[in-house]
Amino acid sequence: MSQQNAPHHPLGAATRLLHAGTPPLQGGSGPVNVPVVRTSTVRFEDSAAYADLHHRRVAGERVASYGRHGLDTHRALEDAVIALEGGHRAFLTPSGLSAIALVLVALLSPGDHALVADSVYSPVRRVDDSLLQRLGITLEYFSPGQDDVAALIRPNTKLLYVESPSSLLYEVLDLPALTAIARQHGIAVAADNTWSGGWFYQPLALGANLSIQAATKYIAGHSDVMQGIVVTDSPALSQKIAVAYEALGLTIGADDAYLALRGLRTLPVRLAQHQRHATQVAEWLLQHPQVSRVFYPALPSDPGHALWKRDFSGANGLVSFAFANGVDARSAEGFVDALHHFALGASWGGYESLALVAQPERLREHSAWQDTQPVVRLHVGLEDPADLIADLHQAFAQVAARTRLAA
Ligand SMILES: *Cc1c(COP(=O)(O)O)cnc(C)c1O
Numbered sequence: 001m002s003q004q005n006a007p008h009h010p011l012g013a014a015t016r017l018l019h020a021g022t023p024p025l026q027g028g029s030g031p032v033n034v035p036v037v038r039t040s041t042v043r044f045e046d047s048a049a050y051a052d053l054h055h056r057r058v059a060g061e062r063v064a065s066y067g068r069h070g071l072d073t074h075r076a077l078e079d080a081v082i083a084l085e086g087g088h089r090a091f092l093t094p095s096g097l098s099a100i101a102l103v104l105v106a107l108l109s110p111g112d113h114a115l116v117a118d119s120v121y122s123p124v125r126r127v128d129d130s131l132l133q134r135l136g137i138t139l140e141y142f143s144p145g146q147d148d149v150a151a152l153i154r155p156n157t158k159l160l161y162v163e164s165p166s167s168l169l170y171e172v173l174d175l176p177a178l179t180a181i182a183r184q185h186g187i188a189v190a191a192d193n194t195w196s197g198g199w200f201y202q203p204l205a206l207g208a209n210l211s212i213q214a215a216t217k218y219i220a221g222h223s224d225v226m227q228g229i230v231v232t233d234s235p236a237l238s239q240k241i242a243v244a245y246e247a248l249g250l251t252i253g254a255d256d257a258y259l260a261l262r263g264l265r266t267l268p269v270r271l272a273q274h275q276r277h278a279t280q281v282a283e284w285l286l287q288h289p290q291v292s293r294v295f296y297p298a299l300p301s302d303p304g305h306a307l308w309k310r311d312f313s314g315a316n317g318l319v320s321f322a323f324a325n326g327v328d329a330r331s332a333e334g335f336v337d338a339l340h341h342f343a344l345g346a347s348w349g350g351y352e353s354l355a356l357v358a359q360p361e362r363l364r365e366h367s368a369w370q371d372t373q374p375v376v377r378l379h380v381g382l383e384d385p386a387d388l389i390a391d392l393h394q395a396f397a398q399v400a401a402r403t404r405l406a407a
Contacts, residue, residue: 005027011312013084013199014268019260020083021076033262034076036129038254040067062089067393073254077261081219084198085211087231089238090258091245092252093173095316096194096214099228101127103210106244107159110136114159115152117144119166121192143175147323150181157185161273164203164297168358168377169295169320170195175311179207188237194218197349198231199267199316200314209233217349221263221270224350225256252387269380270351272318277388278380284389289395290327292373295320317380318348318357322373331399332357332374338395341388342378353381353388 023034042064044050053065062078064071067215070078070092078090093099104127116124118141128139142152144162160182164173175191182189190210191203197218203211214220215227232238257377258389282296294301297308298315308315323332336344358377380388 001112004353012355016083016197017080017268018265021079022074023076029401033183033265036254036257037071037073038067039071042066042070042071043226046073052372057212060235068249068251068312070251070257071254073257073261077264080261080264081198081229084267085193085231086202087211087233088235089232089241091230091232091250092215092257093096093228093245093250094252095226096121096212096216096228097127098121098126098250099212099214099230100192101131102241102244102248102250103227103230104132104137104159104161104214105135105242105248107188107190108135108137109158110134111156112158113138113140113154113156114161115139115149115157115400116141117166118142119144119160119169119171120161120163120202121167123195124225124353144171144178146157149178150185153181153185153187157187161192162189162208163195165195165297165308166373167361170297171301172297172307172311172316175203175206175208183207185233192348194349195316195318196312196314197267197316199271199272201312201358204231206235208309209237214349215260215263216347218271219264220260221267222259222350223347223352225259225263227252227256227260244365262361271314271316272317274380275315277382277385278315278317278319278368278378280385281378281380281392283369284392285319285339286397290324290400292324293322293371295375316349318377319380322371322375325373326403327374329357329374331403332376335395335399336376336401338398339391341383341391348377348379349381350379353383354379 019028023030053063057065058064081090093102114272142149162173165171165174166256181187189208191208193201193203193211194214194217198213211231213229215229230241232241279298282294282299285291285294296319298305336355336357339355342353347355348354356377360375
């Protein structure tokens, strides 16, 4: 079908996501998916073409004059991500952490102060300790839902950095309230949106200025790519990020861009299935005598449920739970070791199930986490939920047997 025959009513999100970045037909035909365009050197017709492209790129246009700036595969992925997050420009980085570091370095200068939610992905603190402090930049951690953020803002505060739901325990933040405070003070807001894959949460629509994702997780979706994405909401912020992106020489390979784009096309169906399976597992855990708490915002019993319902249109495959009294950290490790269908591993967002003993106390400076019972983080994958539940059942039984022996 040609563009002329395309329907004119506003397109749904899945339609936009599936068709953004599709290559144009050439000579009457073409592939559905964009080819992998690998290159370092770009050739030019003549010096005038070279000068023209250079000027357009410096002016902020996304044209390629060298492999580092990315070619067709990168553009297609950027277009699809912009369609997903509703932003102005997308920047592709070699990992989720490098996307976070890019934002912090691009927006903060010596003497600047930034407020960071204390429940964010913990390696953010490594960027702080090992890089930002040396540059004379101060990050201050606040406890979302407890601290008065407006009272923490200083004259040199330039950035509010959040993640919702948070890592490990999935605390849902009131992002519209936080972005309203930041806007009053002229402070930019960056939100890590990895949890939703960009599909059922739109931080930019809720007032954030930058959305960051580890595309490593749900966008790539197959545990075989490392990648980060920064999406900006305005030309001014795009320019700031572009300057640091250029200066740091950041880029990704065309093969990785291709894999992320390929994953992105099936993001909505994968996430819906992760949610269905995770909900079954979470509900089963909720009634288990060896479990004291289940962390999953889609459960009505979760403290973040009301905010989640207001701001999100779905949930993912991450479910954490705390053991009931009497189970110590070693037994929690025994539980994870006893699982057959959940691999023991960090990261998440692939099609497979994972389990890890989490350490939420390590995230906190304000010790909002005061429980002492060990927490296990599950990534509920696309296997049959009945098999996953049977696996959890036998692992709990092993822990119970061991606890009885020790008593
Ligand atoms: C995994 C993760 C990151 C980092 O992504 P990498 O690609 O592993 O560097 C950032 N934020 C969140 C919330 C994550 O879960």
